[in-house]
Amino acid sequence: EVQLVQSGAEVKKPGESLRVSCKGSGYSFTNYWISWVRQMPGKGLEWMGRIDPTDSYTNYSPSFQGHVTISADKSISTAYLQWSSLKASDTAMYYCARRTGTSNEDYWGQGTLVTVSS
Amino acid sequence: DIQLTQSPSSLSASVGDRVTIPCRASQNISTYVNWYQQKPGKAPNLLIYRASTLQSGAPSRFSGSGSGTDFTLTISTLQPEDFATYYCQQGYNVPLTFGGGTKVEIK
Numbered sequence: 001e002v003q004l005v006q007s008g009a010e011v012k013k014p015g016e017s018l019r020v021s022c023k024g025s026g027y028s029f030t031n032y033w034i035s036w037v038r039q040m041p042g043k044g045l046e047w048m049g050r051i052d053p054t055d056s057y058t059n060y061s062p063s064f065q066g067h068v069t070i071s072a073d074k075s076i077s078t079a080y081l082q083w084s085s086l087k088a089s090d091t092a093m094y095y096c097a098r099r100t101g102t103s104n105e106d107y108w109g110q111g112t113l114v115t116v117s118s
Numbered sequence: 119d120i121q122l123t124q125s126p127s128s129l130s131a132s133v134g135d136r137v138t139i140p141c142r143a144s145q146n147i148s149t150y151v152n153w154y155q156q157k158p159g160k161a162p163n164l165l166i167y168r169a170s171t172l173q174s175g176a177p178s179r180f181s182g183s184g185s186g187t188d189f190t191l192t193i194s195t196l197q198p199e200d201f202a203t204y205y206c207q208q209g210y211n212v213p214l215t216f217g218g219g220t221k222v223e224i225k
Contacts, residue, residue, distance in 0.1 A: 035214070037162075045154075045162065045205055047214040061213035062119070095161055102168055103209030104152040108161035 002026040004034075004096055004109035011115045012086050019082035020112045022096030029077035030054045033099040036070060036081050039111075040092045050099055051079055086116045120144055120208050124217035130225040137193040139220045141206035146186050150210035153182055153191045156219075157202045165204075166191060196222070 007021045022034060036048040049060035053072040060070070072079040079096055094112050097105035121144040131137050141151065149169035154162035164173045166182035169189060179194045193200055201224055206217040 044219045045156075045207075045216040047207075047216065050212075050214075059212045063213075097162075100167075102171075103150055104164055104167040104173075104207070105154075105162075106164050106167075106173065108163075111161055 002098070002107045004098060004107055006094075006096060006109040006112045009113040009115070011117070013118055014086055014088055014116055016086050016116075017082070017084050018086055018114065019080050020094060020114070022079045022081075022109050024077045024079070024098065027098075030074050034070075034072065034079040035097045035099045035105055036068075036079075037095045037097060037105075038064075038092045039095065048081070048094075053077075053079065086114075088116050088118075090114060091116050119213055120147060120210060120215055122206050122208055122215055122217035124204075124206060124220045126220060127218060128221040128223055130223050131196050132225045133196055133198055135196045137196050137200075137222060139191040139193075139204050139222075141184075141189045141191070141217050143187045143189070143208060147208050147210035149185050150208055151182070151184065151189045152207045152209060153180075154205045154207065155200075155202045156205065162205065167209075193222075 003025045005023045033050045035050040038046045048064045051058045051070045053074045069082045096109040098107040123142045151169045153166040156162045165176045170182045181192045203219045203221045205219045
């Protein structure tokens with residue numbers, strides 16, 4: 001069974017750093033890209049970027065380029081989304097998803113809620 | 119970036135209704151459109167990919183159509199479990215983008 005399991009909810013202060021994880025299982029991790037998607041409270045879905053776990057090649061949305069870093073460790077089938085300096089506006093649910101060769105996200109993680117508040 | 123417009127942002131319907139949800143792209147994206155269903159507190163769920171292909175496990179009452187700039191998700195006979203928000207997504211090029219969503223509410 002394909003699964004993407006994300007790390008748990010986080011509460012952070014502005015300026016702090018954070019890394020959330022997404023562990024894949026039930027499939028060959030290097031055969032599929034991983035996308036990250038943000039959903040701010042009460043709002044829609046925003047694609048942040050994606051990574052090829054084979055070589056860690058990444059694409060970012062211009063809206064998120066420079067503010068987050070997407071990485072992966074194929075040896076442990078895990079992708080990461082990290083911030084070096086959080087802002088209150090980063091408060092959101094973050095999802096990872098498996099990207100297929102038919103240009104869609106077919107399996108999703110359960111989401112990681114990040115709350116940034118002083 | 120390619121913009122996807124979903125209008126209306128919400129609609130009211132009754133169980134048993136036929137529901138159509140439109141999505142318009144800002145440029146020609148061939149058939150590179152996917153449709154997702156999201157229920158409150160849950161991750162999105164892929165229903166349709168490449169405009170008209172039903173994802174494995176998705177109910178057959180869901181169908182998709184369109185090409186170029188205009189796309190439609192149709193629910194043939196609305197069921198109680200279908201009350202949710204529906205998003206279109208373009209997979210034509212990076213950055214991938216989603217429409218703003220259409221919430222299907224109970225009339």
